[in-house]
Amino acid sequence: MSRILVAEDEPHILLLVQRKLEAAGHTVIATDNGNDALEIGLNSRPDLLLLDIMLPGREGLEVCAEIKNAYGVGAPPVILISALGQQNDVEAGIAAGADDYIIKPFSPRVLLERVERALYT
Numbered sequence: 001m002s003r004i005l006v007a008e009d010e011p012h013i014l015l016l017v018q019r020k021l022e023a024a025g026h027t028v029i030a031t032d033n034g035n036d037a038l039e040i041g042l043n044s045r046p047d048l049l050l051l052d053i054m055l056p057g058r059e060g061l062e063v064c065a066e067i068k069n070a071y072g073v074g075a076p077p078v079i080l081i082s083a084l085g086q087q088n089d090v091e092a093g094i095a096a097g098a099d100d101y102i103i104k105p106f107s108p109r110v111l112l113e114r115v116e117r118a119l120y121t
């Protein structure tokens with residue numbers, strides 16, 4: 001299946017997401033900070049990035065924008081996950097280049113559906 005980079009600083013959410021994606025057959029590369037997410041995203045080219053917005057080091061918005069800028073048209077899809085759910089938060093995520101935005105708390109089933117949609121459409 002696909003290689004997915006998951007950057008989430010809340011351990012219980014990271015574990016939940018990792019287990020759900022691995023159960024669906026994906027390989028997960030996990031990190032809990034934005035600096036590592038950017039380095040991994042640039043050096044290992046995952047098929048998809050799932051980024052929390054509020055990460056230590058670099059925020060997910062910055063990581064998203066830098067990944068999209070570095071890869072250009074061929075950039076992997078990026079899905080942002082955040083407890084910030086106001087319209088302006090979502091718009092900022094899309095402006096940074098995100099392909100989708102999921103608001104916490106979220107259903108693991110919905111998360112998997114959105115990941116699969118981003119990978120296969």
